[in-house]
């Protein structure tokens with residue numbers, strides 16, 4: 001993997017409060033994913049039953065709830081947006097979450113280090129849509145990243161996604177349906193129109209719904225091939 005990969009999102013938003021700076025300076029090291037972690041199974045203080053990765057966790061609401069509800073599992077979150085990282089750290093500290101590691105950068109730097117079939121599930125909630133054709137190369141769902149996700153996911157593992165953006169919904173579906181490593185096991189429109197039970201809310205999810213947009217909920221399965 002190259003040392004430099006262009007990342008087009010924001011790394012910082014509004015000025016970090018003193019509390020956020022404290023979390024990033026003093027608490028992030030306790031949750032930090034080791035820089036060259038070659039085996040996600042070995043980065044937790046317990047031996048996790050299952051390992052999940054969330055890419056672009058934003059404020060960390062979804063990941064924190066998953067980790068809190070399943071202490072037997074291990075969770076890894078990647079997010080280059082520092083304000084979001086401090087928000088997840090706040091959840092971890094307030095809720096005494098221990099089974100979570102944070103990669104405060106672009107997840108693509110980690111992909112190639114990890115072994116095949118090391119993840120039970122991957123969450124990508126409300127990815128940046130990058131709707132303009134000239135920005136299509138910036139979308140997190142693309143041929144290369146899907147190939148890596150297929151390699152990293154166990155057979156039968158889940159790729160959980162949601163989006164409220166028409167362009168992103170179509171792009172996600174077209175990409176997955178064109179990839180022989182994934183299945184979309186749906187029987188009726190309710191399967192993508194109704195939020196599956198137990199999926200925690202995210203900041204973007206709430207914003208989209210409050211502004212009248214209709215998210216689509218996707219549950220893809222890594223196929224045994």
Ligand SMILES: C[S@@+](CC[C@H](N)C(=O)[O-])C[C@H]1O[C@@H](n2cnc3c(N)ncnc32)[C@H](O)[C@@H]1O
Pocket residue numbers: 009010055056057058059078079080081084105106107108124125126127128140202203204205
């Ligand atoms: C639209 S936001 C959604 C945040 C959150 N999932 C939610 O639903 O509230 C997309 C997030 O993905 C992050 N992101 C984009 N590309 C990424 C990458 N390669 N690795 C990790 N995070 C990434 C961005 O920084 C951004 O915070």
